[in-house]
Amino acid sequence: MLPLLLEPSELAKHLDDDKLLIIDLGKPTIYVQAHVPGAIHLDFKRLQSGAQPAPGMIPSDDALSDLFSSLGLTPDTHVVAYDDEGGGWAGRLLWTLDAIGHKHYSYLNGGIHAWLSEGLPTSSESPEPVPSDYEVGEHDPQTEVDLAYLLAHYQDTDLALWDSRSEEEYAGVRAFAQKAGHIPGAIHYEWTEAMDRSNNLRLRPLDDIRAELEARGITPDKEVICHCQTHHRSSFSWLVAKILGYPRVRGYAGSWAEWGNHPDTPAEKPNP
Structure with missing residues (x-):
């Protein structure tokens, strides 16, 4: 089991693990140049409802089920999230997962900046996720x-x-x-x-x-x-x-x- 706070050097040892889903929430322009190998890009706008007056509300269960199915999430997937801004959008993804009861997740400490600073391998290819049939269940009231x-x-x-x-x-x-x-x-x-x-x-x-x-x-x-x-x-x-x-x-x-x-x-x- 990977720790909640995951260092780049530790993630580098697990890139080929089964049931690992790495999600990049940074800018698309940075993602297409360099990302963690195997990472799937996610538009952070899909993590908020966008509806006024409170656009930060969590999307509907149907919208989240569609989103996480498109990313290939399964109940036993371990998600590693990172971004290019120090953790805001990565944190929003992990909070959303926690809210819907998905507790297997890690944050890549420092995101893409820390990964690049350690000279770890990067990819410019955009892998296609294997869609799943993920159903959002009961929300965790403690989140x-x-x-x-x-x-x-x-x-x-x-x-x-x-x-x-x-x-x-x-x-x-x-x-x-x-x-x-x-x-x-x-x-x-x-x-x-x-x-x-x-x-x-x-x-x-x-x-x-x-x-x-x-x-x-x-x-x-x-x-x-x-x-x-x-x-x-x-x-x-x-x-x-x-x-x-x-x-x-x-x-x-x-x-x-x-x-x-x-x-x-x-x-x-x-x-x-």
Whole structure:
């Protein structure tokens, strides 16, 4: 069984494994030049419903069944996801898999940048997946959070709301919804803070990330709910918390696009 956080050198030893599905969620222009051998490209737009006002919602079960069947997913397939941006879209794929109960997955640490930096083999060929007949089953209620749950629980003392957006969005200086600011009580830790830009976008030392999160109140004894604007950036935050071993971590797919456009939701800004 491959670990959740997978190093490029380790994946390189398993490229020929049966039941391994490597999915590249980077830019098509990069994929056609160089990708992990055997990797299948996936347009990240298919991981979100795209419907306004909350385009980050998870697609319907029928849409996801069609998508994962086209990729050749089976219940015992182990998925390795990576991208070219440090883990946002790879995280969204893995969160989606977790939400539909598919728990066999890994994240390639650093994605294509880390793979290339180690001089590992690449391919420019686009393999055709062998279609499967994948049926999305019952969702895991411990992976997703909806607006009703968050409205009922956002003030709970044993809940930590992890806001992964930029500092400007959190502060209400920039807004991509009718309301500006953040959910009252939300804790800001921008998704890119966990990335090491000097090490090909791999995760920074896990102990450092853990210490920073705990210092801000995002602690493993709490239920942690991650959100951004459309649950793209915060899918990576969700993944980071999973890698750190947080036992209760969920994603809010509606994110600020839903919360910030809803008439009944409170919004907060820092005191000037």
